[in-house]
Amino acid sequence: MENYQKGFFAPSLFCCNGFRSCSAHVYRENIIKKQKTILIIEDEKSLRSAIVDILHIKNFLSIEARNGKEGVVLALSKHPDLILLDLIMPEMDGITALKNIRKDKWGEKVPIIILTNLSGPNEQFVDDLLVHKLTHYLIKSDWKLHAIVKKIEEILEI
Amino acid sequence: MKKKVITSVSNEIIRNLKVLAKEKEVVRRKLEITAKELAETAKKLATTAREREIVRRKLEITAKELAATAEKLAATAKEKEVVRRKLEITAEKLAVTAKELAATAKEKEVVRRKLEVTAAKLVVTAAKLAITAGKLAVTAEEKEDVRRKLAVTAEEKEDVRRNLLVTATKLAATAEERESVRRKLAVTAKEKEDARRKLAVIAKKLKKSHETLEHKVLERTKDLEMARVKEEAILLSIGDGLLVTDEKGIIIIMNKTAEKLFGKKREETIGKIFSDTILLENEKGFLVFLEQYQAKTILDDNTTTSVSTYYYRRKDKTKFPMSVMATPVILKGKVIGAIKIFRDITSEREIDKAKTEFVSLASHQLRTPLSTVNWYAEMLLAGDVGELNDKQKKYLDEVYKSNQRMVELVNALLDVSSLELGTFIVEPESVDISKLAQSVIDEQKPQINIKKISFSFSSEKNVGVIQADPKHLRMVVQNILSNAVKYTPD
Numbered sequence: 042m043e044n045y046q047k048g049f050f051a052p053s054l055f056c057c058n059g060f061r062s063c064s065a066h067v068y069r070e071n072i073i074k075k076q077k078t079i080l081i082i083e084d085e086k087s088l089r090s091a092i093v094d095i096l097h098i099k100n101f102l103s104i105e106a107r108n109g110k111e112g113v114v115l116a117l118s119k120h121p122d123l124i125l126l127d128l129i130m131p132e133m134d135g136i137t138a139l140k141n142i143r144k145d146k147w148g149e150k151v152p153i154i155i156l157t158n159l160s161g162p163n164e165q166f167v168d169d170l171l172v173h174k175l176t177h178y179l180i181k182s183d184w185k186l187h188a189i190v191k192k193i194e195e196i197l198e199i
Numbered sequence: 200m201k202k203k204v205i206t207s208v209s210n211e212i213i214r215n216l217k218v219l220a221k222e223k224e225v226v227r228r229k230l231e232i233t234a235k236e237l238a239e240t241a242k243k244l245a246t247t248a249r250e251r252e253i254v255r256r257k258l259e260i261t262a263k264e265l266a267a268t269a270e271k272l273a274a275t276a277k278e279k280e281v282v283r284r285k286l287e288i289t290a291e292k293l294a295v296t297a298k299e300l301a302a303t304a305k306e307k308e309v310v311r312r313k314l315e316v317t318a319a320k321l322v323v324t325a326a327k328l329a330i331t332a333g334k335l336a337v338t339a340e341e342k343e344d345v346r347r348k349l350a351v352t353a354e355e356k357e358d359v360r361r362n363l364l365v366t367a368t369k370l371a372a373t374a375e376e377r378e379s380v381r382r383k384l385a386v387t388a389k390e391k392e393d394a395r396r397k398l399a400v401i402a403k404k405l406k407k408s409h410e411t412l413e414h415k416v417l418e419r420t421k422d423l424e425m426a427r428v429k430e431e432a433i434l435l436s437i438g439d440g441l442l443v444t445d446e447k448g449i450i451i452i453m454n455k456t457a458e459k460l461f462g463k464k465r466e467e468t469i470g471k472i473f474s475d476t477i478l479l480e481n482e483k484g485f486l487v488f489l490e491q492y493q494a495k496t497i498l499d500d501n502t503t504t505s506v507s508t509y510y511y512r513r514k515d516k517t518k519f520p521m522s523v524m525a526t527p528v529i530l531k532g533k534v535i536g537a538i539k540i541f542r543d544i545t546s547e548r549e550i551d552k553a554k555t556e557f558v559s560l561a562s563h564q565l566r567t568p569l570s571t572v573n574w575y576a577e578m579l580l581a582g583d584v585g586e587l588n589d590k591q592k593k594y595l596d597e598v599y600k601s602n603q604r605m606v607e608l609v610n611a612l613l614d615v616s617s618l619e620l621g622t623f624i625v626e627p628e629s630v631d632i633s634k635l636a637q638s639v640i641d642e643q644k645p646q647i648n649i650k651k652i653s654f655s656f657s658s659e660k661n662v663g664v665i666q667a668d669p670k671h672l673r674m675v676v677q678n679i680l681s682n683a684v685k686y687t688p689d
Contacts, residue, residue: 088570091571
């Protein structure tokens with residue numbers, strides 16, 4: 042019940058009488074099916090919720106973090122299978138979070154998708170980020186949600 | 200009577216006996232005392248005897264030790280004696296050896312002196328021999344000389360005789376020549392006088408024209424000086440930093456703005472080599488040798504003006520960006536130097552930076568709400584949260600499409616900004632342009648069909664693969680086609 046208690050699923054969205062099962066139910070299913078866990082580090086609530094929903098529909102477990110600082114703590118304690126990372130965030134930005142995660146022995150090998158709307162004059166810095174083979178860079182407004190999920194599945198070889 | 204006597208005797212005897220007894224007692228006591236004294240004396244004697252014994256033993260021990268010491272001393276004395284004898288023997292031997300050595304030394308000395316004497320004699324003899332040899336040589340040479348001189352004198356006599364003959368002949372000829380020369384000189388004197396008169400006239404004319412010329416030159420020089428001063432004043436007052444170097448890169452002019460810009464006085468820099476005095480750095484902080492760079496550009500094209508951005512480090516180590524415009528100075532087709540104009544572009548840089556930051560932030564801020572609309576509309580349209588009826592689908596599709604257009608507009612805006620900032624990046628890769636065009640056509644086929652436009656596509660069979668940025672090339676084809684569709688009248 043750890044995930045449920047920490048509020049990683051919004052209980053109001055997941056209830057047994059609708060088209061989705063309740064979070065406790067989901068959690069039990071996840072344990073049985075050994076679903077993949079995705080950590081979403083995103084400060085914009087509406088975007089975060091959309092991703093959580095689509096991941097849920099596509100049978101993934103998700104953990105949410107509202108900024109880079111929370112993200113690093115959750116990544117290093119929960120060891121998710123993949124991380125979606127925004128760049129511009131309060132408290133700690135995505136670049137710092139990425140560096141902190143990559144410093145860790147486990148974090149060195151986890152696939153990370155930088156999912157941001159930041160582009161344009163920062164091409165060089167994007168190249169610097171992508172030196173790591175397990176780091177990907179997607180522009181939110183150019184990518185459909187389903188395409189993002191497909192990319193995740195591709196990376197996790199599902 | 201007898202009885203009486205007997206009694207008296209007995210009494211006496213008794214008395215005597217008593218006396219005796221008393222004496223005995225006295226004696227006994229004395230004896231006892233004596234005995235006691237004797238006993239004490241005996242004890243004392245015994246004690247004394249023991250002490251004596253102890254003392255005796257100690258004495259014995261001492262005696263033994265003394266004996267041992269004496270023995271050792273005796274032994275040491277013997278050894279000393281032995282050593283002394285050996286030393287004596289050694290001393291004797293040494294004395295003998297010394298005597299022998301002294302004898303040998305004396306002999307050697309004698310021999311050495313004899314040798315010295317002999318050597319001195321030899322030297323004297325050698326010197327005498329040398330002198331004798333020299334004298335002999337001199338005598339031989341003198342003899343030879345005399346012989347030669349005699350021979351020469353004979354020859355000379357012969358020569359003199361011949362010369363005298365020749366001289367006599369020459370003297371006769373010279374007399375004739377002298378006469379002819381005297382005649383010629385008389386003629387030349389007249390000609391000289393004529394020439395002198397003519398020259399005097401020319402000299403007068405020249406003096407006049409010289410005075411006129413000098414006057415004119417003075418006037419022109421004044422005019423030129425004024426013009427030069429004016430030009431220099433104009434150059435020095437230019438608002439941008441100005442430096443002029445000669446063909447060797449030596450600074451010959453530096454204006455006030457340049458002085459301020461580089462924090463260096465004109466006196467410090469003029470006459471020095473530009474690249475040694477003004478140290479410019481590139482973006483990475485490496486020193487740039489503008490002279491070399493410039494020489495190259497000038498070689499390529501005599502009129503090239505190059506504009507570049509460099510950094511200059513002030514004396515306080517802070518640095519600022521400056522734009523440098525370098526133009527060669529060309530005289531009769533030859534580069535005789537360069538003009539360099541410097542401008543502090545710190546504020547322009549700051550504006551550029553602010554622009555960049557604005558663009559990157561705007562992209563993020565504008566795209567976020569668009570992404571939200573996109574993703575939720577997409578989920579609704581995909582039926583992820585339940586099926587929609589047809590009308591709902593149609594309306595939502597409109598929302599989704601408009602939003603997509605908005606995303607494209609923002610992207611276009613960003614592209615324009617990056618073009619302006621010079622950060623627009625083209626990533627060329629191998630592109631099959633025919634395939635790319637076909638995919639754009641497929642995408643717009645519905646619009647073409649709706650407007651009932653007759654459309655055909657043809658392409659050469661082997662257009663092949665070209666190097667282009669597929670994203671941007673696609674946009675070009677897309678825009679051409681969509682404009683053609685949009686503006687074709689119904």
